[in-house]
Amino acid sequence: MTMTEKTATTKVQEAQAASLELATLSDAERKRGLHAIADAIDDSHEEILAANEKDVEAGEELLAAGEYSQALVDRLKLSESKLESITDMVRSVAEQDDPLGETLAARRLDDDLELFKVAVPIGVVGTIFESRPDALVQIAALGLKSGNAVILKGGSEASHSNRILYEIIREATADLPDGWAQQIEAREDVDAILEMDDSIDLLMPRGSSEFVQYIQDNTSIPVLGHTEGICHVFVDAEADLEMATDVAFDAKVQYPAVCNAVETLLVHADVAEAFLPEMVERYREADVEVRGDDRVQELVDVEAATDEDWATEYGDLVLSVAVVDSLTDAIGHITQYGSKHTESILTEDDERASKFMRSLDSASVFHNASTRFSDGYRFGLGAEVGISTGKIHARGPVGLEGLTTYKYHLEGDGHRVATYAGEDARPFSHEEFDGEWTDASRTE
Template sequence: MTDDLREQVHAAARRARVAANELVLATRERKDAALHEMAGALRARAAEVLEANAKDLEAGRAAGLTQGLLDRLALTEARVEGVAAGLETVAGLADPVGEVLRGSILPNGLELRQVRVPMGVVGMVYEARPNVTVDAAGLALKSGNAALLRGSSSAEHSNTALVAVLRDALEAVGLPADAVQLLPCHDRASVTHLITARGLVDLVIPRGGAGLINAVVQQATVPTIETGVGNVHVYVDASADLDMAERIVLNSKTRRTSVCNAAESLLVHAAVADEFVPRITEALLARDVTVHGDERFARDGRVVAATDEDWDAEYLSLDIAARVVGSIDEAIGHIAAHGSGHTEAIVTSDLNAARRFTTLVNAAAVMVNASTAFTDGGEFGMGAEIGISTQKLHARGPMGLAELTSSKWLVWGEGQVRPTS
């Protein structure tokens, strides 16, 4: 069975390579036409997609999935419209393929150009979120890549319906349907076969919880981009406008708890703690947030005493860890010890504090007086995103079209040869 599954995954990768070789020749006009066709097809077949999603939600509830996971899994008419609109946004973006990154003419007359090229075959391993199916397919297509999608069994019906729509749309505009393929999801071995298919797959991107990401990064022989979990902090500085701070904390925490840019920890400078701690505690409790607090926060009997585990938790729920710090450096130290390198925010009116925070905090995105919810490819003007990278090599932060390309050097000459030594 394992050998059969390996051949099934590898056969899909070989078909993807053929499709990628066709996509690399596709003009922007053809790729954009396909994206618009995909968007229109999703709208036209939304009922079909939502019916499939309802089956996944029913099975998820029966299996005891948390509310956060069910929220990630759920599709609505508005969310289907959102991913369709995202495809149209991607169609409106510049095509990264062929962009000249740098160039020069050498003294010997050789003309050098470094240009963007597609990665080739990109594998995605992800959990619960069916919107990733569409986002990944659209971004891969526009950047000239074929996508191998390995979603979770919890979203099997949704992903199957979505990929059917996308493949039909590709065929309708004359592009290869195998540019988007869904891999088997019931056996974890399919992940192993994908992430070790070196030579068949050019890049793997895991997107999900810490367990999934760590397993892929540690076991993969295919180059991998790590999209980390989001233990996101909001730090309220001594000089913060407290009205602003309250708005930012509440939006960062409660706008949508199941996403990786949601705030999971709150740090408050001691200078404003007497005023802000009871104020923000009341505001969070009013929105049904459970506060896991240190001694200062726990003076309110409704606050749960924080444990060591709380400082490292990615709750993905209406929970937040909260503590008072004595200085900005203590806040930065706490983030260094417990942060995941995703997004960190400071609320301050002190320019020097903002500069110190943004310089010393090690994260893919650092916000000054803004909600952490803005760490998002769409909000950054990238259209959809394929993930948020927390590593430092090649791509960091929201990953859009440019992050799905590599580069090659084009060298034009007129017969030049290199002198012998």
């Protein structure tokens, strides 16, 4: 049976078997695999860009037909510089500290009876993502470094790009456990893996809110991700307006097609008249369509924002703007309409900044910084498999640590529970100590 003929079930079973072996590899072995991937991508720019051109051409035809957005087509595009960034990312992941085998806690239960809480891989991580072919490499790299087998399902809009990148990764890591990375392409395969809760340990969808919601509603596998990226920037009454203009511009324009780009700008009434005319003009020069509430429209000539705008992730050069009377009102607006992704306050008043940051229940909250910093690479995680707005297991950009769990290792010397039961029971000491569990089987 060839790779393309294998069913989704077979691929997941192979990944499950590979995950057990992958978890035993040394950090040096996993690191060598990552550098091999980076080198192979470096050597294949021409082939990758040729495949990507097919996806982009098809995307532009659908854009012209009104079926795709410009933002989606932009996310599809690869370039020489983008490929260089991808390989830099892979090498950055390779050089991260080994997330496996770390002793998270050590407790002495009794003499020569020691309990260790040790970081281990999750196992098999299924990822379903849309548009961006670089996501496939990010996910595979983080999976390998963290000792997890990965199931990769990209969108049909990037099928040519995803296919060649997957083949490059597979061939570059031929000496690693066979099947550690699996690609599925058919839409029906998605429904098949959603039912495989006995084989897949975690699902991480990346795409539209409707898509992520569908995944969450149709599986019993734990799902880590976010449905929307409705991010906010609040320009406070105590903001440095020149700095605020630069940051608010960066948060929207630097790359509008991603989930950490700002979608709503809130401006304190005390500075709205001084701030908005210059800010809106700068947006206009960058082709940003600004939509404002009634108070914004009194100060600048913009389209009217609707109630729907406040709850919309544009993923494009569109921005909704509102004037608010207080810090409390800004917090209230974000609480009502936000998606718990990333928010930023621009202010020189540290106490007001602290209140803003404490009061919001978002995965990332910033002070005097662009929302675009909400990213695994920029956070120093090497890369990310996605951003989680949930509160269980991992939150915010999910890097290596978010792809690990733990288990308990108990080291004894013939100890029996009977010793600690009954009238003559020996007491436990339960003493925390500074110790490390040593994996004697791992060699470099």
